Amino acid sequence: MDSPSPPPPPEDSPPPPPLPSTSSGSPTDFLKAVVGKRVVVRLVSGVDYRGLLSCLDGYMNIALEQTEEHVNGRITNRYGDAFIRGNNGS
Amino acid sequence: MADVPSQGVQEPFDLIRLSLSERVFVKLRGDRQLTGVLHAYDGHMNLIMSDVEETIMIVEPVEGAPEGEGIVRAVKRNLDMLFVRGDGVILVSPPSRT
Numbered sequence: 729m730d731s732p733s734p735p736p737p738p739e740d741s742p743p744p745p746p747l748p749s750t751s752s753g754s755p756t757d758f759l760k761a762v763v764g765k766r767v768v769v770r771l772v773s774g775v776d777y778r779g780l781l782s783c784l785d786g787y788m789n790i791a792l793e794q795t796e797e798h799v800n801g802r803i804t805n806r807y808g809d810a811f812i813r814g815n816n817g818s
Numbered sequence: 819m820a821d822v823p824s825q826g827v828q829e830p831f832d833l834i835r836l837s838l839s840e841r842v843f844v845k846l847r848g849d850r851q852l853t854g855v856l857h858a859y860d861g862h863m864n865l866i867m868s869d870v871e872e873t874i875m876i877v878e879p880v881e882g883a884p885e886g887e888g889i890v891r892a893v894k895r896n897l898d899m900l901f902v903r904g905d906g907v908i909l910v911s912p913p914s915r916t
Contacts, residue, residue: 771908773908783828783829783830783832784829784830785830789829789831790830791830791832791833795911807843807911807914808911808912809833809911809912809914810909810910810911811830811831811833811834811909811910811911812830812908812909813863813907813908813909813910815905816908816909
């Protein structure tokens with residue numbers, strides 16, 4: 729419904745993005761591999777944040793760029809950068 | 819410097835560090851949001867902010883309307899200086915510096 733749709737997120741839905749050649753990586757390896765890609769971060773509240781994953785830390789604090797906030801499938805906010813506190817992830 | 823993605827941001831807290839003394843947007847639990855100047859933070863995301871406008875979204879149930887849908891009323895208040903306990907913080911967004 730919002731017109732300017734950015735390049736489609738590669739890992740929009742359940743299937744994970746192409747994994748690095750190292751098979752059966754740890755969750756940490758997975759997260760390292762998706763840094764710089766478009767991701768969806770779902771909070772415990774059910775709100776989704778879609779954006780470019782710039783980095784994360786051991787608490788799962790997350791920094792996103794070009795972030796869109798989605799509530800019930802609608803974009804409710806946009807942020808150039810966003811810091812998401814780790815305990816709110818899902 | 820900040821127009822190149824990820825430059826100068828190695829960990830999420832760098833994003834906050836770069837926003838010190840800037841006006842930031844903070845989303846809190848309990849349908850509250852703040853905009854104000856960020857003065858200090860720590861690893862819990864406890865924040866010290868000044869010149870803050872807090873917006874509280876209050877949903878007033880309307881008779882006959884479906885559950886969870888009603889009139890949303892935004893109540894605002896202004897605070898000169900504010901300490902925010904970190905556990906209430908959901909999201910912090912610096913001013914758009916594109």
